[in-house]
Amino acid sequence: MANITMPLRDNHTYALYGNNYVYPLIIKQDQNYFENKVLYYKNIYKTQKYLDAKEMLARYCFGKSIDTLMSDSIDALVLAEIEYLENKENPLNDFGAIIMKYSKSMEREFYALFKVLFAYLGYNNPGILSIGYEIRLK
Numbered sequence: 169m170a171n172i173t174m175p176l177r178d179n180h181t182y183a184l185y186g187n188n189y190v191y192p193l194i195i196k197q198d199q200n201y202f203e204n205k206v207l208y209y210k211n212i213y214k215t216q217k218y219l220d221a222k223e224m225l226a227r228y229c230f231g232k233s234i235d236t237l238m239s240d241s242i243d244a245l246v247l248a249e250i251e252y253l254e255n256k257e258n259p260l261n262d263f264g265a266i267i268m269k270y271s272k273s274m275e276r277e278f279y280a281l282f283k284v285l286f287a288y289l290g291y292n293n294p295g296i297l298s299i300g301y302e303i304r305l306k
Contacts, residue, residue, distance in 0.1 A: 210239070221249045238280065241273035248273075 211219055225245060226234040234242060248269035255261040290297045
């Protein structure tokens with residue numbers, strides 16, 4: 169896959185609010201934030217409760233590897249942890265929603281892992297791709 173880099177532009181003009189006038193807007197960027205896969209400001213719209221639960225999960229369960237998970241998985245795990253902390257003393261809660269959030273995040277992560285694993289195995293040994301399998305629906 170070719171790495172395509174686009175030059176940063178120094179001067180832009182923009183029409184504001186759909187009018188016919190064009191205003192000069194000078195933008196000088198020191199860094200192009202779209203070149204790499206680093207996510208900037210990914211927690212900007214999260215509540216403090218969400219950030220605290222994520223930090224707790226990172227500290228006690230995942231460590232720094234929590235950022236290697238998919239963002240949907242992180243959201244599901246953090247929301248499940250928040251729901252657990254809010255309802256752990258409630259004897260009427262069956263924790264079904266929490267279990268579903270944990271299992272869906274695990275399913276997503278396993279799917280991503282096995283997709284890469286089987287692509288690698290199929291590339292190195294194409295005979296693996298001809299192995300038959302059955303899916304039982306009921």
